[in-house]
Amino acid sequence: MTGSDEDPRVAELKSAVSRLRRELATHPAEFPDRVIAEDELAALAAMAVSGIPEVPRLRRSLLLIAGSIGSVSALAKGLAEVRSAVELFGEPPGR
Numbered sequence: 001m002t003g004s005d006e007d008p009r010v011a012e013l014k015s016a017v018s019r020l021r022r023e024l025a026t027h028p029a030e031f032p033d034r035v036i037a038e039d040e041l042a043a044l045a046a047m048a049v050s051g052i053p054e055v056p057r058l059r060r061s062l063l064l065i066a067g068s069i070g071s072v073s074a075l076a077k078g079l080a081e082v083r084s085a086v087e088l089f090g091e092p093p094g095r
Contacts, residue, residue, distance in 0.1 A: 007052060009088040014048045016085040017041055020065075020078035027075060033068030040064045044082070058086045 021041045024034070040061040047053035047061075062083060069075050 009085070010048050010052065012088060013044065013053070013085040016081040017044045017048065020075065020082050021045070023075055023078045027072065029072065031070065031072060033070070036068035037065050040068070053089070055089050055091070058089055062086045
């Protein structure tokens, strides 16, 4: 898929995930679930690269990231951007 053919939701997800990954990588504080956040951000990035991701999986990853980042206020804006990007895909089926 070329850049012009890319779904804008996927492009937004890639961008938001990339920003939060960079912010997390440069954040000096260690916290217990940092590895979980890093792993789930990597999973979101992989889903975005593969095309239109599954909404339930996106939401699961978002919840795990939010829970693992916890109250690290320096990462709140980046997390909000990822959340907004996930919400572009709509609600999972059955809701």
